[in-house]
Amino acid sequence: xxxxxxxxxxxxxxxxxxxxxxxxxxxxxxxxxxxxxxxxxxxxxxxxxxxxxxxxxxxxxxxxxxxxxxxxxxxxxxxxxxxxxxxxxxx
Numbered sequence: 001x002x003x004x005x006x007x008x009x010x011x012x013x014x015x016x017x018x019x020x021x022x023x024x025x026x027x028x029x030x031x032x033x034x035x036x037x038x039x040x041x042x043x044x045x046x047x048x049x050x051x052x053x054x055x056x057x058x059x060x061x062x063x064x065x066x067x068x069x070x071x072x073x074x075x076x077x078x079x080x081x082x083x084x085x086x087x088x089x090x091x
Contacts (some may be wrong), residue, residue: 007016009021009063012064013061016059017055020060021071022071024058024073025068028051029041032047032050033047051068052065055068
């Protein structure tokens with residue numbers, strides 16, 4: 001599965017790997033929306049747009065919002081397997 005994600009990100013101009021991408025998303029989520037889950041953030045469209053723009057600036061690629069939000073959602077769903085999880089403290 002990671003190979004598919006890495007290929008998808010590379011096709012969109014991102015040069016790092018998926019783990020680095022998740023780290024950026026986790027760091028920015030903790031800074032920009034620490035009290036929002038991924039679902040809360042998705043419900044606040046202006047905040048979600050700002051978050052996605054910040055991720056794009058940090059990674060240096062114009063990525064679709066759905067890829068960023070999907071990755072954030074998957075990080076929560078798979079937090080027990082992820083090396084970095086902004087949700088680990090909330091359990």
